[in-house]
Amino acid sequence: MNRLDQLEAQSIYILREAFNRIDRIAMLWSLGKDSNVMVWLSKKAFFGQVPFPVMHLDTGLEFPETYAFRERYAKEWNLKLIADACPPLETIDDSLPPASRVAARKTAGLKEAVEKYQLNGIIAGIRRDEQSMRAKERVFSPRNAEGTWDFRDQPPEFWDQYKTDYPPGTHLRIHPLLHWTELDIWRYIQREEMPLVPLYFARNGERFRSLGEIGITFPIKSTASTVEEIIAELEVTRTEERAGRAMDHESEDAFERLRADGYM
Amino acid sequence: MAENVVKLQSSPAASPMPSHAHKDLLRIVIVGHVDHGKSTLVGRLVYDTDSLPEGKFESIKAMSERRGMPFEWAFLMDAMQAERDQGITIDTAQIWLKTKGRDTVIIDAPGHKEFLKNMVTGASQADAALLVIDAEEGVREQSRRHGYLLHLLGIRQVAVVVNKMDLVNHSQDRFHTVEQEIRKYLGSIGVTPQLVIPVSARNGDNMGVRSANMPWYTGPTVVEALEHFSPTASHGDLPLRFPVQDVYKFDERRIIAGRIESGRLSVGDTLIFSPSNKSAKIKTIENWSPDDKKALPMTAQAGQSVGITLDEQIFVERGDIASHVAHAPIETEVFRARVFWLGREPLKVGGAYKVKLGTMEAPVRVQAIERVIDTTDLNTVAAPQVERNQVAEIVLRARRMIALDEFQTHPRTGRFVIVDKYDIAGGGIISMEGYADQRELITQRSTNITRVEHAIPHAERWRRNGHKGGVIWMTGLSGACKSTLAVALEKRLFEKGYHTYILDGDNVRHGLNANLGFSPEDRAENIRRVGEVAALFAQAGVIVITSFISPYRSDRERARSAAGEHFHEIHVKADLATCEARDPKGLYKKARSGQILEFTGISAPYEAPEEPELTVDTAAQPADACVDTLIAYVERNFRI
Secondary structure (H helix, E strand, O other): OOHHHHHHHHHHHHHHHHHHHOOOEEEEOOOOHHHHHHHHHHHHHOOOOOOOOEEOOEOOOOOHHHHHHHHHHHHHOOOOEEOOEOOOHHHOOOOOOHHHHHHHHHHHHHHHHHHHOOOOEEEOOOOHHHOOOHHHOOOEEEEOOOOOOOOOOOOOOEOOEOOOOOOOOOEEEEOOOOOOOHHHHHHHHHHHOOOEOHHHOOEOOEEOOOOOOOOOEOOEEOOOOOHHHHHHHHHHOOOOHHHHEHHHHOOOOHHHHHHHOOOO | OHHHOEOOOOOOOOOOOOHHHHOOEEEEEEEEOOOOOHHHHHHHHHHHOOOOOOOHHHHHHHHHHHOOOOOOHHHHOOOOHHHHHHOOOOOOEEEEEEOOOOEEEEEEOOOOHHHHHHHHHHHOOOOEEEEEEEOOOOOOHHHHHHHHHHHHOOOOEEEEEEEOHHHHOOOHHHHHHHHHHHHHHHHHOOOOOOOEEEOEOOOOEOOOEOOOOOOOOOOOOHHHHHHHOOOOOOOOOOOOEEEOOEEEOOOOOOEEEEEOOEOEEEOOOEEEEEOOOEEEEEEEEEOOOOOOOOOOOOEEEOOOEEEEEEOOOOOOOOOOEEEEHHHOOEEEEEEEEEEEEOOOOOEEOOOEEEEEEOOEEEEEEEEEEEEEEOOOOOOEEOOOEEOOOOEEEEEEEEEEEEEEOOOOOOOOOOEEEEEEOOEEEEEEEEEOOOOOOOHHHHOOOOOOOOOOOOOOOHHHHHHHHOOOOEEEEEEOOOOOOHHHHHHHHHHHHHHOOOOEEEEEHHHHHHOOOOOOOOOHHHHHHHHHHHHHHHHHHHHOOOEEEEEOOOOOHHHHHHHHHHHHHHEEEEEEEOOHHHHHHHOOOOHHHHHHOOOOOOOEOOOEOOOOOOOOOEEEEOOOOOHHHHHHHHHHHHHHHOOO
16 A cells, blocks of 8 residues: 555545544535545545535635636535535624634634534544644544634544544534645645646646635745646745645734634 | 636556655654653754745744743744743644655654643554653653553654753763663563664754764764654554444445455455354445446455445444454453553443444443553552553453454554543553453354254153252352362252252363363363253253352353353352462462462452352351351252
């Protein structure tokens, strides 16, 4: 088994655990590269089915190419799509820095969806190598009734035994890509010949390395217009993947605050 | 809309998979006592392997200055505000190094006793470990405990880093003292460190480049040491273990899904599912590919998450372990384990917990805590409970038969976690020392058996004899006077006109059980046969008296189920000291001197009955009085 096979097998194991152990789950589909890999892995795990809804937390601020991708592949991949609108900016804590406040609309949208669809588990495509708070995550990560993350007291997790017993009112985040790196994701996309939103590929000397909302996500300078070129670029780059995400950099603890409150 | 979507043009044939996909990934955990410099070492390692992202150095510098501190490498991994403000690692984190030849993941683990659960979480994912020890402070409590836990977690590749050498003036003598101490400790738990390296992580001495301050050290630097480790091999060469994770029926296929923990399987193989012991052949190995063009695989191996269909629709459920028939797992409801305990509440004898082993879950009770091990000095004590962060050897009993393996031979299916209420509160590795595999005892080999109905009802036989038939099953330690009581009881019952007969240990081993030895399996089979023969005597209307130590509850329960309601368990009780003082056959003496191994009460367990029909205490009462009690019991219970 090569490295991609190992990563794939581990993620499939996690997805199957989540599906078996938790009643009422949904998968977050941000339409970015990682969540596409997650949908793809689900089809492998469940032999062509995606047996739970996929959820796009829609701020109305996605790029047109992103919406086009959603319409096409929700149909082609036979997904049960939930795409409710996130609450407006005015309802969000105004003590947050501006970009974080925009991002926090997704947290609020998620909280609404958890309640509306009575979800006990949310599958999210975060990875440890993206951000140092995410590096501390568990594969099965509990959230309390308010959706907040008690990152100072996380359950032990070892030998692929995940904590799935909880008192009522708890809900779980499941992170099947936690052990993947950005390069792993691109290698896998290459191997599996997966489709992607075209914004990842360079046009006029720019491309998006990390895809988010208009106004708080910025492209990087790049000439990489194919998957091969992107992989070559990433092998030598020294910048961080989320350098183009404004909300990560507004203050030292901006991302910790976002995540503690339930952001992905 | 379609033009907005890029469909990739590459195909595996046109562009061969670049090297990365085949590059090894090595996962290394950094462990050790609090404040011995683990996070600093990680930060420095990232820097010295040139793996630091752009701007990170500057942002760490800014964070340090904001707190009025000198440059703090630990801030790279200690992402929480609380960690940075208190200068302590709370939870484990991971970071990727760009090393030549292979990729390396560094797992930072907290050293504070409070956060041992987080250390275990981090360390359990590693292929190898660096144990960091402060040169000035030397080997401390968590240095030892972490070393011990690495061993329990199955991590065999360990190197020691003696850090902060600058604080001891780079003294070779001090280094040797610390090296001797840690080598001695690790050696005593069976761990041999591959290297012991003197470093100053903060200053970079012997991290990426050789230190000019310690010319006396000529071994590898820490970065070089990483190349001495290798990724954990998959368990493809071990017997097949395929725990069932789920059974899917999304379409006409009934797919049994799971991950192969060890060995391999192929289409056409006959699988046996334990503990239900049903078998069937593999019809297909299922797969999904986007265009359904790829042919289904014919074989799959350890590490793969697969789905199979069977040629027969047998009932299979999550938690069953599939294997090949010739190398099936152990079946038992009692097993021994070495556990580490992380629970808020102590682990207690008699306590009810849930065990998760692979995909199986089973309620268990703690039958015994045999010893609690102090990881600081490896002394053991007898204790009624295991406190948080302690290690112990315990015996667990499940309510039903479960399938498992010994850790030593099958690491993946020989380990489990213990759940206390909602929490994962401990982990353990299994040993069956002294306990039998019960697979052979419960598997019915012959089929097409029809019971012959007797033409004579029980009641008719009893009326002719003037009493009921049944089994008087005496259990107790060697020297508890079972045989003495049995003989006296039989004689008095005979004189009173009862139809009675004794089955005695030594006698049956001359004939019926002449082919059995004294292994745990043979002992269990010995008792199984006695139980079956006793049940036949009882059906014939006789009061059969058996006199066997029969130390295991599971064996006695089997005898009870053979005889049904006519089974009477009599605990012939006497404390170990009394039995040993009597020592009628001189066996205790031999056991104490090591001439007899696995002697009940000395070096093998005696599981006292929980709810015997009758207890007679031969240490408290003379034999005659005990026999009187027994006679009264028989007269009361065998009356028609």
